[in-house]
Amino acid sequence: MxxxxxxxxxxxxxxxxxxxxxxxxxxxxxxxxxxxxxxxxxxxxxxxxxxxxxxxxxxxxxxxxxxxxxxxxxxxxxxxxxxxxxxxxxxxxxxxxxxxxxxxxxxxxxxxxxxxxxxxxxxxxNRRVRPVTLQVDPIPDATGSEPVVATATIEEMALGARARLFYRRAGAQAYSSVDFTRDRAHKERYVATIPAYELPAAASAYEVEYYFEVADAAQRRLAGRGDAFNPLVFQIAPEAGAVARAGERPWYKSPWLWVAVGAVAVAGTAGAVVYATSEERGRVPITVRVNP
Structure with missing residues (x-):
């Protein structure tokens, strides 16, 4: 034969x-x-x-x-x-x-x-190929001085591509990043860990902004969730025994409100990039009245 x-x-x-x-x-x-x-x-x-x-x-x-x-x-x-x-x-x-x-x-x-x-x-x-598909779990609120683990499922991962988690403390200038590594037991499952020293405990709660990205060898974005200008958010809880500051994160900032499935098709020499994010970055003014 x-x-x-x-x-x-x-x-x-x-x-x-x-x-x-x-x-x-x-x-x-x-x-x-x-x-x-x-x-x-x-x-x-x-x-x-x-x-x-x-x-x-x-x-x-x-x-x-x-x-x-x-x-x-x-x-x-x-x-x-x-x-x-x-x-x-x-x-x-x-x-x-x-x-x-x-x-x-x-x-x-x-x-x-x-x-x-x-x-x-x-x-x-002509971009008639299967798209890279990214499914990610949102990062829940965490405790300070402990590592945070993010998991993702990536299908049709392109040869030479890298999946990374970008993060920064809200208000910081630059993002840091960690690579996703493939789980040997599950070929399409990937894990990234933000180390504990990057998330120190504090007397008051603070926010960490982050986004996911899969980019090819030429640094073209293949898939992602959020981006540098519209990041997602999770919160680091205050140290035990500390009094939390007034004004908790509003309901619309919860990372559980967005659907953790993103897919972007970028093929070969094509330069077009399409991606979506559902995180609102607006601020709502709050007036506090105190009765004498």
Whole structure:
């Protein structure tokens, strides 16, 4: 079966004239990784299904670099086409091109593969690809001097993209940030932690402004919730025994009022960015009357 599929990709003469799997250009060679070498050998031996398993194991490794991911997705796309699985090949190439829109296949790549690759690039250029989807849990009010953990589910995470949580004490000039890291047990679940020393306990309550963002390798926003000018808010409670200041946070500032699902489609070379936030930043004047 494998030989029939390969025969449909390469003419008999071409198949004999060059190796089954074309060598990448020098600038496209990723740092050595055991799964890449093993998959290449399996492909040369015609063990395409085993090669797919090897490549998928490499993609799941926690310490894989972006360059290695590019090579793994390239090999997965080619191997999938050898098996006649165009849908899986397309998905692999889409993920590769979301982060490396200028990536080119080796010149000696079989014509059928180059045709599919060119079609996928055109789809990305016209933004006909799956969007990055971000689902986030709002951060509830917290206690000072304790870490705050935020969780998110990110689907269709682009290759080379980073998910970050930006935060600052209300009134501060600049935001700090922490990266989301992938939960090894759940591939699409990510966790970010604001360290305890960034949230000191105080005699009175104070607000922390924050927002979520997923950006690609070119720092283009793929998805998010809130932004630097319209952040979300949670409150740090006063120290135990301290008397809270009058004027608690109004009801409309509660982070539980917004729906924690945001999705933004940004594809390849497209520069358009669309995102939404539901946090109101207005202030309501309050007059206090004291009877003599």
């Amino acid at each position: 494998a030989s029939l599929v390969v025969g449909s990709l390469l003419s008999p003469t071409a198949a004999l004239a060059r190796p089954l799997f074309p060598q990448p250009l020098l600038f496209q060679v990723a740092p050595a990784r055991p799964e890449i070498g093993r998959a290449l050998q399996q492909i040369e031996n015609g063990e395409f299904e085993e090669a797919v398993k090897t490549l998928e194991a490499g993609l799941d490794a926690p310490d894989v670099t972006d360059d290695q991911l590019v090579e793994l997705y390239r090999l997965l796309g080619l191997t999938s086409l050898y098996l006649g699985d165009e849908e899986r090949a397309r998905e692999a190439y889409e993920k590769l091109l979301q982060a490396r829109p200028d990536y080119e296949l080796p010149r000696n790549t079989p014509p059928k593969i180059r045709t599919l690759y060119a079609r996928i690039k055109e789809d990305i250029k």
